[in-house]
Amino acid sequence: MDEKLLANIGLNKYESSVYWTLLKKGDLEASKLSQLSRVPIGRIYEILRNLNKYGLVEIKPSRPRKYRTVDPKIAFELMYKRREEEALNELKLLREAFAEIERQLSSDDSPKQVETIFWPDKFHDDELEETVNSFFEDIEHEICVVTPSKYKPGVSEQYDDSMSVFSKAYLNLAQRGIHVKILDSYSQLLPAIKELINSIEDESVKNRSKEFLEIRILETKHDFVIFDSKILFLDIEDQIDAGTSLGMTQIHDESYTKRFKAKFDDLWTKGKQFNFT
Template sequence: MDNERLLRDLGLTKYESSAYSTLIKEGVTGAQELSRISGIPVGKIYEVLSNLNNMGLVEFQRSRPRKYRAIKPEVALDNLYTRKEENTKSELESFKLKISELKDSFSDSNYPDHTEIKFWSTLIGEEDIVKSIKNTLDETENETLHVKSMKVKEVMESKSKRHKDFNPDILLPLVTDEFIRAAKSGISIKMLLPADFFVNHLKEKYNQIPDTDIKKMIKENLEVRILECDYDFVVIDDNVVYIPIPDPLNPDGLLGEMKMIDKEYAEKLRRKYEELWARGKRTVLE
């Protein structure tokens, strides 16, 4: 195995890798001799050895001329790992600080009041659907309202209508995890569903949580009611709406979904949701 290549993979330069590998073979060596054996230019050798010393890979004798020795690999590589770990922590802290500064900066900007419409292509697999739900919940600051139509119930209950790319038995536990995660973070979630297929998974996950404080928070933030209706939309906070778009070539499928940023329309859908919510049958987690 090419040790010098592996050292370069760990972040050493070509010259640094060559110098360390040569010192491992030759033992205590002077800079001039090391330059001759390794082929590293004399003008570069002292800088290379200084870098290796700073990394904890090489030590030197204070003699005339100065002699260099490679630190044992098992010790030297641990030194390299520790140095990398410390640098990474420092970089992450700096990155985190910049993220915080940007959040504060962007929070001072006014969110656009104008209407904006975006279109997403069809979500066909478990991973796509879960990712879409996760993004929707991550976008929510305070409250999200979901209502699903009878078509969802038909798809869940009829194997002949199920999409070939997703299995409800796989999808529902993943979706449940995302809603529980959001509820634990303090997001208020209301869901109107045509059947109790989601509630059963939710109860199972809920009862597996040992922390009573977390269970209390989930119970306060996540409400599900059962109502058979033809409505299908999502309202996020006071200005964002998601609406599914049917596929004209496949009545049981979706062409995609539309995202609208429109306070006026979101308010209309919110009022409709409140009407539907009042008609829904309550469910309990315990």
């Protein structure tokens, strides 16, 4: 079986590896399963709980406790019905969200200039880096970023794969003298930036990077980016494939963006300082 097919039914990299290992090897203890699937032991029980929740894996009543796959024919049918119901609910929520957005846009306090940008199905070569840099080149003073808990490692492959690009872009901004303030929910961004900063040999450049780049840790569902307290970016999440971004809404309205900046400042006071060393 092509393991990519498991990603198509919604399993992330670790979940696919554990499930495929159980399919091939049969009943296994968690420790042995961690070893064979190459999933860290610290994550294995979380992954097994997820697979059990999906109806793909069950706990065998034995000592020591073992895990086994549910008959795929039965599990996949139930999973399909559940996903179908969830998709219909998501589409209903999406329609309601569109209606609410239209209502707010028609009100007096709605943003005046709104642009929606959709990402391609896949960025090619340096296309993502060029896109990010083109957005960042006009920043003059400050960028405020809120990374939500949905982007923790292993949850969104799309986000994980983009971290090397964004970490370099944020570091470049800091070295330009742009204040970079990031509220992060323990995403892949943290080790990516830390590795980049620690690799800088010139101490003056390293100190300048740390001076203008500040990260605080805060578990949050908020997800937005602000340029110079003037431009607001809101993520457009794929309602069918959760954890994947379809694009973003770009709002050029300083008075409207100030409301989000006030929210960011409030969240910022609650964040815990991230140590680069």
